[in-house]
Amino acid sequence: xxxxxxxxxxxxxxxxxxxxxxxxxxxxxxxxxxxxxxxxxxxxxxxxxxxxxxxxxxxxxxxxxxxxxxxxxxxxxxxxxxxxxxxxxxxxxxxxxxxxxxxxxxxxxxxxxxxxxxxxxxxxxxxxxxxxxxxxxxxxxxxxxxxxxxxxxxxxxxxxxxxxxxxxxxxxxxxxxxxxxxxxxxxxxxxxxxxxx
Amino acid sequence: xxxxxxxxxxxxxxxxxxxxxxxxxxxxxxxxxxxxxxxxxxxxxxxxxxxxxxxxxxxxxxxxxxxxxxxxxxxxxxxxxxxxxxxxxxxxxxxxxxxxxxxxxxxxxxxxxxxxxxxxxxxxxxxxxxxxxxxxxxxxxxxxxxxxxxxxxxxxxxxxxxxxxxxxxxxxxxxxxxxxxxxxxxxxxxxxxxxxx
Numbered sequence: 001x002x003x004x005x006x007x008x009x010x011x012x013x014x015x016x017x018x019x020x021x022x023x024x025x026x027x028x029x030x031x032x033x034x035x036x037x038x039x040x041x042x043x044x045x046x047x048x049x050x051x052x053x054x055x056x057x058x059x060x061x062x063x064x065x066x067x068x069x070x071x072x073x074x075x076x077x078x079x080x081x082x083x084x085x086x087x088x089x090x091x092x093x094x095x096x097x098x099x100x101x102x103x104x105x106x107x108x109x110x111x112x113x114x115x116x117x118x119x120x121x122x123x124x125x126x127x128x129x130x131x132x133x134x135x136x137x138x139x140x141x142x143x144x145x146x147x148x149x150x151x152x153x154x155x156x157x158x159x160x161x162x163x164x165x166x167x168x169x170x171x172x173x174x175x176x177x178x179x180x181x182x183x184x185x186x187x188x189x190x191x192x193x194x195x196x197x
Numbered sequence: 198x199x200x201x202x203x204x205x206x207x208x209x210x211x212x213x214x215x216x217x218x219x220x221x222x223x224x225x226x227x228x229x230x231x232x233x234x235x236x237x238x239x240x241x242x243x244x245x246x247x248x249x250x251x252x253x254x255x256x257x258x259x260x261x262x263x264x265x266x267x268x269x270x271x272x273x274x275x276x277x278x279x280x281x282x283x284x285x286x287x288x289x290x291x292x293x294x295x296x297x298x299x300x301x302x303x304x305x306x307x308x309x310x311x312x313x314x315x316x317x318x319x320x321x322x323x324x325x326x327x328x329x330x331x332x333x334x335x336x337x338x339x340x341x342x343x344x345x346x347x348x349x350x351x352x353x354x355x356x357x358x359x360x361x362x363x364x365x366x367x368x369x370x371x372x373x374x375x376x377x378x379x380x381x382x383x384x385x386x387x388x389x390x391x392x393x394x
Binding site: 010018019021027029042045052093 | 200201202203204205207208211215216217218222224225226227228229230231233235238239240241242243244245246247248249251252261262263285286287290293
């Protein structure tokens with residue numbers, strides 16, 4: 001039985017390490033690299049190296065940026081005492097895309113997950129405590145999962161008794177969805193948190 | 198609204214150009230590159246460049262290889278006068294994985310598709326005509342699509358009247374499938390080409 005040439009197999013293996021990329025997709029990608037012209041392949045390789053060399057984590061919020069501190073942390077138009085706490089640097093872009101949030105961010109770099117050995121010491125919490133001043137609003141925007149909720153509760157406890165407003169993203173029925181296909185937990189939550197018209 | 202840092206956006210755009218890679222997957226991949234250590238990113242970049250520089254197309258069969266002619270064309274144990282004609286270089290590996298084919302290959306580099314402007318002149322046909330000697334068997338292994346079938350018929354005509362055996366992959370019910378979910382065209386073909394037990 002014949003296999004791929006060594007250099008092709010190596011590239012396939014490396015593509016297959018990406019999350020969401022299976023063996024077949026990795027193969028198709030490697031073949032695409034082979035078929036592309038030299039310039040395109042060189043540009044892709046260069047982009048990968050560039051991202052590693054140019055992109056750093058903002059020392060204030062932990063977001064990804066080419067300039068430190070990032071342009072969100074240094075933007076005078078952003079409300080600096082409203083801090084949206086997210087799990088991952090990617091999450092910042094999800095909120096930015098809504099174009100409706102004017103505060104700043106704080107990246108935890110993970111969520112509490114005792115089974116995976118991730119305790120509070122592994123999260124970027126000390127810097128959050130430093131950043132949170134009297135009168136700050138902390139929006140807990142962890143994912144609506146068990147670990148996300150546990151992390152939110154933990155952070156809530158950290159600031160207990162202080163003059164700090166802790167809020168959480170609303171839970172309810174997603175816009176554009178159909179009641180019929182909404183899961184029971186979400187529907188129960190939506191009922192519970194019903195708002196007056 | 199804020200967007201990704203420039204170098205990240207570039208990498209996302211380049212990943213998104215791959216077939217089967219959507220915007221979201223490309224984003225996840227770019228973030229993965231950022232999170233990986235420098236060595237891993239450098240290795241990936243190197244692999245891409247390596248594939249382009251080391252891998253060539255075999256001058257005999259058109260398959261991909263690091264040594265020209267490829268090890269299949271030069272393998273004395275392979276039957277050199279049974280040529281399996283495939284659309285793409287990738288297809289060779291699909292047949293090799295079955296470990297049951299002992300002949301050689303010929304890559305067309307595409308299929309006839311008048312709507313896309315791909316005529317016989319765009320396919321690697323002249324070399325095939327050169328390779329096919331008296332008594333050769335040509336196995337037409339194009340995909341079971343309209344274009345694949347048209348290409349097979351075209352090649353069949355090329356060798357008409359010569360002492361060349363032209364065969365085609367059997368059509369029928371895939372092994373492990375369920376009759377209930379087999380499409381009508383396949384089932385009709387399977388009935389028509391039924392074999393005696």
